Amino acid sequence: MNKPAVFPQSGPAKGGPGGTPLSDKIFRWLAIGAAALAGLLTIAFFLQLAWHSYPAFREFGPGFLCSTQWDTAEQKFGAAFAIYGTLVTTAIALLIAVPAAFLTALFLVEIAPPLLSRVFGCALDLLAAIPSVIYGMWGLFVFVPFMQTHVQPFLSDTLGLSVIPLFDGPMTGFGFLTAGLVLALMSLPFMSAIMRDVFRMVPAVVKESAYGTGATTWEVARDVTMRYGMQGLLGAVFLGLGRAVGETMAVLFIIGNSEVISLSLYDSGATIASVLANKFAEAEGLAKSSLFALGLILLCITFAIQIFGQLWLRKIRKNSGGGL
Amino acid sequence: MKSLFGKLAVTAAILCAGGAGTAATINGAGASFPAPVYAAWTYTYNKTNPGKDQFNYQSIGSGAGVSQLKSGTIQFAGSDDPVREEDLKKYQLLQFPMLIGGVVPVVNLPGVPKGQLKLDGATLASIFLGEIRKWNDPAIARSNPGVRLPNLRITVVRRSDGSGTTWIFTNYLSKISEKWAKGPGNAKDVKWFRGSIGAKGNPGIANNVAKTRGSIGYVEYAYAKEANLSTVQLKNADGKFVAPEVASFAASASGADWKNAPNFRVELTNQKGARAWPITGVTYIVLKKEQKNKDLAGRMLQYFDWCFREGGKTASAMHYVPMPAEVVALVKASWKEVK
Numbered sequence: 001m002n003k004p005a006v007f008p009q010s011g012p013a014k015g016g017p018g019g020t021p022l023s024d025k026i027f028r029w030l031a032i033g034a035a036a037l038a039g040l041l042t043i044a045f046f047l048q049l050a051w052h053s054y055p056a057f058r059e060f061g062p063g064f065l066c067s068t069q070w071d072t073a074e075q076k077f078g079a080a081f082a083i084y085g086t087l088v089t090t091a092i093a094l095l096i097a098v099p100a101a102f103l104t105a106l107f108l109v110e111i112a113p114p115l116l117s118r119v120f121g122c123a124l125d126l127l128a129a130i131p132s133v134i135y136g137m138w139g140l141f142v143f144v145p146f147m148q149t150h151v152q153p154f155l156s157d158t159l160g161l162s163v164i165p166l167f168d169g170p171m172t173g174f175g176f177l178t179a180g181l182v183l184a185l186m187s188l189p190f191m192s193a194i195m196r197d198v199f200r201m202v203p204a205v206v207k208e209s210a211y212g213t214g215a216t217t218w219e220v221a222r223d224v225t226m227r228y229g230m231q232g233l234l235g236a237v238f239l240g241l242g243r244a245v246g247e248t249m250a251v252l253f254i255i256g257n258s259e260v261i262s263l264s265l266y267d268s269g270a271t272i273a274s275v276l277a278n279k280f281a282e283a284e285g286l287a288k289s290s291l292f293a294l295g296l297i298l299l300c301i302t303f304a305i306q307i308f309g310q311l312w313l314r315k316i317r318k319n320s321g322g323g324l
Numbered sequence: 325m326k327s328l329f330g331k332l333a334v335t336a337a338i339l340c341a342g343g344a345g346t347a348a349t350i351n352g353a354g355a356s357f358p359a360p361v362y363a364a365w366t367y368t369y370n371k372t373n374p375g376k377d378q379f380n381y382q383s384i385g386s387g388a389g390v391s392q393l394k395s396g397t398i399q400f401a402g403s404d405d406p407v408r409e410e411d412l413k414k415y416q417l418l419q420f421p422m423l424i425g426g427v428v429p430v431v432n433l434p435g436v437p438k439g440q441l442k443l444d445g446a447t448l449a450s451i452f453l454g455e456i457r458k459w460n461d462p463a464i465a466r467s468n469p470g471v472r473l474p475n476l477r478i479t480v481v482r483r484s485d486g487s488g489t490t491w492i493f494t495n496y497l498s499k500i501s502e503k504w505a506k507g508p509g510n511a512k513d514v515k516w517f518r519g520s521i522g523a524k525g526n527p528g529i530a531n532n533v534a535k536t537r538g539s540i541g542y543v544e545y546a547y548a549k550e551a552n553l554s555t556v557q558l559k560n561a562d563g564k565f566v567a568p569e570v571a572s573f574a575a576s577a578s579g580a581d582w583k584n585a586p587n588f589r590v591e592l593t594n595q596k597g598a599r600a601w602p603i604t605g606v607t608y609i610v611l612k613k614e615q616k617n618k619d620l621a622g623r624m625l626q627y628f629d630w631c632f633r634e635g636g637k638t639a640s641a642m643h644y645v646p647m648p649a650e651v652v653a654l655v656k657a658s659w660k661e662v663k
Contacts, residue, residue, distance in 0.1 A: 071515050072511060072512075072513045072514075073511050073515070140531060140532070140535065144536070145535055148537070149537075170479075170519050171477075172479050172519075172536065256522060257522025257523065257524070258518065258520065258521075260518055262518075267518075268519070268521050268522065270522075278484045278485045278522070278524055279486065279513070281384055281387065281388040281485065282386075282387035282388060282485060282486025282513065283486070284387065
């Protein structure tokens, strides 16, 4: 028992003279294959979508991006309404979810007593794991009637916001605003859970020294925690953004599915993902090609978000030299 | 070792081949309109004929079903709108009617007793064109003397996906309203007025109407029954208000001239007859005339024969109308074309 443990030699152990063992070779090729698969899939996706959407782009040209028409009878298709709907709902979602997620995470890490923090933290993780279709069902059965009978009359009539075109429109409970709010609820736990982990990783000694200089909780959160964890926080935002942009089922239930660009947030609209889910099964010919083109646009949007996110992170890293 | 393995493989191959000869799985897909009945039929057939072919029906939409049939992934398709003549010819398809059903407007109108609202065709078209915006509009009040109509905004719920149910519904509206015929027209997916709410599938519309005060939508009758929604009485071609029920769907079917309709292409909307329900439709089965496996094709037709013979009761119980006997005879005569 007291014998010193014998460690195997480091480096390749038993193998042919000078060669690596077979298991290592297999492992190496498996790893390369798996990594290559990801790259190949991405390229294949782009090629496939581009190939199938070519007829639509050839027919409509760049006008496809600006036209709001979606007319199966006249075979005229455009993407503008879907792009608009995707951007508007995502913007509403982020506008609400980012500050709310930040505050929730801050509360859990900095303010809440440990027991409360554990309970709320668990709830947050559970919320983040709920499948999106559940949010859609809840949205349709509970949230849409609630919006119709309470929130929309309150905003427009009680607060008198209907003078702004944004809050002037048919109060059906469906539409951009409802979809944006449900997307906010969906991405909030997701973002918040990551932000909480980011806050936890800020070394206690950094925060304590700030408190030592007499800083308040908010000052520490803003000037120390947030700056230190900026990269992680942005990562959380981009993950939430990704979820909101591509969300399909939940949006499909509650956005009202109209091919419309409208200033009113009460109007029913559509997002790229919801149009794809609605129309794909019955589409033929040019309509199908146009749907592929929409898919390509969605892929490009998510790609652009990723690239923009990376560039922004790099810039922040350079400027602040954040810790995480 | 090797020879034993070889023997095993051969035995397995023989077993598989033998299995394919006696029983197979036959897949169909398409229209959601008759799907509840087809599901009940396949279930009963598979249960009462164990060890024989197993039948499957997936409710994926008429258009999707027909395109799957063309590409050969399924053996038969269900479609609510008759397949275009040139497509029947080009892909060598056989089409025959299987069931008759009704599309019904459903409303969520607080204060008005269930099934009591009356509408004429022109008013229905105006509502779905977005021209009549309130439930207490004079045009609606005219058909409903004595009913207190609420001062409530009308929310129109319609399909967001392409659908055979929409085809039947817009077929009726195109016949009754010139403005509809020139505007949205008759198709599986039309351009709806701005402000209407789109929902996916019959269940989607049923859900939205159930949840939205002041809404009106249209669904296949069985879905309205299932969701316990309030249906609308419509004024038919004879000027009589009729309620949607199996008898009034059957009344629409009785007037049709099946014998002279090429490929059984008849329209049952806006039919004459005092009891006729004006938005009645036929749902079809489509299959390929050229069958690779003759034996299998024969057994598939046997199944449809069983549906006609034994399935009527189930269909009626689910508020669909089985095909009249003289139409079934015509259908069976058309099966000769399957080779």
